[in-house]
Amino acid sequence: MSSPHTAPSAPSHTAPYYFVPGPSRWPLAGGLSMLVTMAGAAGWVNGTGWGPGVCIAGILAMLLVLYFWFGDAIGESESGQYGERIDLSYRWSMSWFIFSEVMFFGAFFGALFYARAVSMPWLSDLDHKIIWPDFAGHWGNTGPAGTVEQFNVMGPFPIPTINTALLLTSGVTLTIAHHALRAGHRARSALFLFATILLGAIFMGFQAFEYHHAYTELNLKLTSGIYGSTFFMLTGFHGFHVTLGAIMLSVILYRVLRGHFTPENHFGFEGAAWYWHFVDVVWLGLYIVVYWL
Incomplete structure (x- = not known):
């Protein structure tokens, strides 16, 4: 054995x-x-x-x-039981799954773009000033005629920037773990895989703190107009995907410790790594578009 x-x-x-x-x-x-x-x-x-x-x-x-x-x-x-054909099937399946996730987040990024680049200028032009004379066309407004409670927008410092560093670091540790597995260094792979999961957990802890800060101190809620809805939908679904990714990597860590995978055959590891790197890339776009612009 x-x-x-x-x-x-x-x-x-x-x-x-x-x-x-x-x-x-x-x-x-x-x-x-x-x-x-x-x-x-x-x-x-x-x-x-x-x-x-x-x-x-x-x-x-x-x-x-x-x-x-x-x-x-x-x-x-x-x-x-799995040969090259099954391996290829899994690779195509994971690729299409990640593509569907790209489309999923693309819908929310598209909604954010439409609200900022189309709706805001349109509702604040001269014609619409007759209907809503007090409407402010800046991002993070309180809606036509002040229909939304006053709130403060979320800036990039300090938590979002810390979380960016955490996710970028987790991408590095996961890559090290992958290369260690390919080289046959199982203990080193498990160590860096555990570090990746830990960084993801810390990320989620900071995001929970950020949400508490938004609700209690900024009065920023899901009901805070288009800004609040797009902010929480994008960051919330991303956090959900980080949680799923951490669960996937935890299963992979358990399998590594049990002696599963070989340097030549380990697509379970690779598929979870693809997903984690995808989540990292989505966060970079989200960090720029949601927190900075």
């Missing part, structure tokens, strides 16, 4: 040309758990008493499904 800190021996048989798994209960279970989650969420936002409980139960059920489903995939990989 291989040591938890050494790579497992290569499988004794050759992987099939293309592995086709047998029937699985997990797609059906995942679909039902998502249905329960959305039904609970609909009830929650409509003020029903059963909504929160049903929504949380659906989320927990989905997490349980993912745990067993991914466990099956890991078992198939470690048993030598």
Whole structure:
């Protein structure tokens, strides 16, 4: 039996040309758990008493499904069922998934651009001054006729800049961990992978503090006009993706410690690293557009 800190021996048989798994209960279970989650969420936002409980139960059920489903995939990989074709399929799948995430954030960045570059100048031109004479066309305004409570905008110092340094550093530590795994230095890879996860956790702690500061001291809320909605949607969804990335890397760290992956075969590590670097790039754009401009 291989040591938890050494790579497992290569499988004794050759992987099939293309592995086709047998029937699985997990797609059906995942679909039902998502249905329960959305039904609970609909009830929650409509003020029903059963909504929160049903929504949380659906989320927990989905997490349980993912745990067993991914466990099956890991078992198939470690048993030598995955060959070059499956590896290529995973790479294409992860690439398209990240592309969908690019489109997801592109929608929010597009909304921010439209509000700042189109709506603000349009609503503050001479024709619209007749309707809203007191409307200020600057970014972070209180809306037509002061329909939004007064608030202060969020600047780049100090927390956003600290968080930028944290994420950039985490990208470096993850790259070091990847190169260490490729060189067969499992302990070094695990150490720098743990450092990456820790930096992500510190990032989320600072963001939670920033949100508390925004609500309690700046009166900046999700309801603070287009500025508040775009600010919290962009930074909030990014924080959610950092959390997901940290969970993915935690699973990879566990697998590294268990002796999974080899210097030649470790796409699970690479896929999680792709995702983390994508999150880093999104933050750089967000840091410039949201906090500086």
